[in-house]
Amino acid sequence: MAEKPQTSANFSSVPVILLLGLFSLPLLVMYAYLFIDTISDTEVGSLIPSEFTLRHWSFLWETKTGKPNIWLVTLNTFIFASCITGVILTVSSMAGYVLSRLNVPARGFFLAGVMVLHAFPSVTLIIAIFIVLQWIGLYNSLIGVILVKAAIDLPLGIWLMKGFYDTVPWEIEMAGTVDGASRFTVWRRLVLPQIKPAMMALGLFSFLTGWSEFILPQVLAPGAKVQVLSVYLASLIIDDNNFDFGTFKAVGVFYVVPVLILYVFFQKHLMNIYGGGTKG
Amino acid sequence: MRILLDKFSKSFGSTKVIEDMDLEVGSGEMLALLGPSGCGKSTTLFAVCGIHRPTAGRILFGDRDVTNLPSQERNVGVVFQSYALYPHMTVEENIGFPLMVKRVAAADIKKQVADIAALVHIEDLLGRRPAQLSGGQQQRVALARALIRRPDVLLLDEPLANLDAKLRLEMRSEIRRLQKETGITAILVTHDQVEAMSMCDRIAIMKSGEIVQIATPSQMYNDPRTSFVASFLGNPPISLLKGKAEQGAFVLGENGLRLPLAALSGIPDGTALSLGVRPEHFGTAGGVPVEGRVVFAETQGRENLYDVVLPDGSVLRSIQPVRDDVKPGDSVRWNLDSASTFVFAEDGQRL
Numbered sequence: 001m002a003e004k005p006q007t008s009a010n011f012s013s014v015p016v017i018l019l020l021g022l023f024s025l026p027l028l029v030m031y032a033y034l035f036i037d038t039i040s041d042t043e044v045g046s047l048i049p050s051e052f053t054l055r056h057w058s059f060l061w062e063t064k065t066g067k068p069n070i071w072l073v074t075l076n077t078f079i080f081a082s083c084i085t086g087v088i089l090t091v092s093s094m095a096g097y098v099l100s101r102l103n104v105p106a107r108g109f110f111l112a113g114v115m116v117l118h119a120f121p122s123v124t125l126i127i128a129i130f131i132v133l134q135w136i137g138l139y140n141s142l143i144g145v146i147l148v149k150a151a152i153d154l155p156l157g158i159w160l161m162k163g164f165y166d167t168v169p170w171e172i173e174m175a176g177t178v179d180g181a182s183r184f185t186v187w188r189r190l191v192l193p194q195i196k197p198a199m200m201a202l203g204l205f206s207f208l209t210g211w212s213e214f215i216l217p218q219v220l221a222p223g224a225k226v227q228v229l230s231v232y233l234a235s236l237i238i239d240d241n242n243f244d245f246g247t248f249k250a251v252g253v254f255y256v257v258p259v260l261i262l263y264v265f266f267q268k269h270l271m272n273i274y275g276g277g278t279k280g
Numbered sequence: 281m282r283i284l285l286d287k288f289s290k291s292f293g294s295t296k297v298i299e300d301m302d303l304e305v306g307s308g309e310m311l312a313l314l315g316p317s318g319c320g321k322s323t324t325l326f327a328v329c330g331i332h333r334p335t336a337g338r339i340l341f342g343d344r345d346v347t348n349l350p351s352q353e354r355n356v357g358v359v360f361q362s363y364a365l366y367p368h369m370t371v372e373e374n375i376g377f378p379l380m381v382k383r384v385a386a387a388d389i390k391k392q393v394a395d396i397a398a399l400v401h402i403e404d405l406l407g408r409r410p411a412q413l414s415g416g417q418q419q420r421v422a423l424a425r426a427l428i429r430r431p432d433v434l435l436l437d438e439p440l441a442n443l444d445a446k447l448r449l450e451m452r453s454e455i456r457r458l459q460k461e462t463g464i465t466a467i468l469v470t471h472d473q474v475e476a477m478s479m480c481d482r483i484a485i486m487k488s489g490e491i492v493q494i495a496t497p498s499q500m501y502n503d504p505r506t507s508f509v510a511s512f513l514g515n516p517p518i519s520l521l522k523g524k525a526e527q528g529a530f531v532l533g534e535n536g537l538r539l540p541l542a543a544l545s546g547i548p549d550g551t552a553l554s555l556g557v558r559p560e561h562f563g564t565a566g567g568v569p570v571e572g573r574v575v576f577a578e579t580q581g582r583e584n585l586y587d588v589v590l591p592d593g594s595v596l597r598s599i600q601p602v603r604d605d606v607k608p609g610d611s612v613r614w615n616l617d618s619a620s621t622f623v624f625a626e627d628g629q630r631l
């Protein structure tokens with residue numbers, strides 16, 4: 001668990017903060033301008049905005065020609081990220097338990113397999129996946145890309161869950177079985193609650209990777225009806241005919257706001273993923 | 281309910297932990313499995329509650345063969361060393377869990393939990409979570425959870441190991457009281473001879489997967505079958521002197537102590553022996569004078585404990601009512617009660 005750094009009496013922390021602040025300043029300026037540019041117009045060559053405008057945000061209330069409606073895209077992204085989260089949580093909470101606790105045949109093989117799959121660069125598979133999806137008729141559908149993305153992210157989830165299950169004391173399960181509970185009840189009522197912080201963290205993590213996923217939806221579901229925000233954003237910058245930098249930035253801000261909100265509320269849970277503790 | 285282990289064997293892979301063990305625990309009896317760590321006592325306990333399946337042999341509860349029954353169908357209550365309380369549930373939910381999985385009506389569960397909580401004196405704690413309880417309170421919750429199903433057998437796996445000395449004393453009598461009040465058959469696994477002797481009707485002492493002796497605490501203390509049993513029971517422990525047999529007497533070293541003992545008639549001269557002397561049998565009373573030098577003295581309040589080195593280098597312990605006249609370094613001539621000593625052959629068997 002990441003401990004809070006102790007304030008050391010040996011040296012003052014002011015120089016360190018100043019130095020770090022100096023190094024972070026370019027980043028801060030960029031973030032600031034990302035936002036400022038979306039609500040203002042600036043003369044070419046100048047850094048100071050010249051007038052306030054909301055026209056860059058007009059994509060929110062009027063659909064641009066040749067582009068899908070932003071709210072449909074947002075809904076798609078939300079469905080995409082939520083479904084991935086659901087699939088990953090369900091499968092890895094069960095698979096992780098099996099790999100951690102049950103004496104299944106070829107357990108070692110599965111453990112090694114999960115590890116290899118996790119390390120496997122998924123992009124190399126994309127053409128094969130494209131062909132498969134087209135063949136079974138899931139190309140250009142949300143279901144198809146959800147299944148692919150979830151499958152690619154599952155090894156990490158399973159591995160993480162296995163690690164968390166490993167920390168749950170055996171005695172709790174022994175106590176559960178001698179108390180008369182079936183193995184499934186033991187898992188559901190006794191063990192699963194112990195790793196709730198981990199589930200929370202993995203869920204958030206999956207949602208965020210789903211929210212920011214670009215390459216898979218771009219290749220496997222580029223159609224207007226199933227577009228997600230990352231693909232929409234990319235289509236803005238590719239579009240040479242109506243190039244609009246301000247709108248691009250506004251969509252970018254719109255895209256990142258939910259992520260920021262999630263971070264603000266749940267960063268404590270997200271930290272858990274690196275901790276592995278079940279103190280809660 | 282009577283428990284019977286019949287030719288029970290257990291191995292993990294190629295490691296044999298227990299082989300052909302026979303053990304009977306009478307109905308309503310409390311039996312201690314006592315032994316050093318790694319002797320197979322916890323393995324035996326886990327086999328009785330169904331967590332481990334025996335490699336061979338049978339386990340009977342009453343006349344029912346439970347050898348191949350899973351834990352869920354055995355009706356046993358277990359108190360684990362770590363208590364294994366469910367951290368996310370309140371005390372009430374913890375105790376009620378065995379009933380909840382049996383789908384007993386909620387109102388019934390509430391009533392039974394209240395009854396059992398009163399029995400173990402934790403009525404005020406029902407709303408708390410295990411992390412908010414002290415060790416002794418957690419222990420009581422674990423006991424209540426084990427007892428609420430009215431199990432045929434109560435199994436206790438080193439239940440006092442995690443408690444401080446004062447609580448341990450309190451819980452010792454508390455567990456015994458509950459066992460007597462409920463009339464339940466119980467098996468206690470422990471490595472602490474004081475617990476075994478003070479809580480149980482009988483003790484089965486184990487060493488490397490075998491039961492060395494089963495007897496009541498006092499029988500075992502006064503009539504140990506091997507030197508292992510003798511040295512395991514008693515605090516401060518028994519002193520063992522290495523010597524030889526000579527014309528029906530135990531002889532210590534060259535021209536050393538000579539003890540004529542009835543047990544030694546018919547033993548050939550020169551046989552290597554060891555003599556066990558409990559600290560309370562060496563002191564002011566007794567018939568055989570022994571000379572030595574005090575090298576260590578420890579006061580325990582009511583009694584003093586002395587280590588006395590004999591001329592040949594072996595050490596005798598003595599426990600005596602408090603006295604101020606003996607200090608480390610003093611030469612003493614104390615008496616040994618030869619009738620209360622034990623003689624063991626070289627392989628540890630009592631003669």
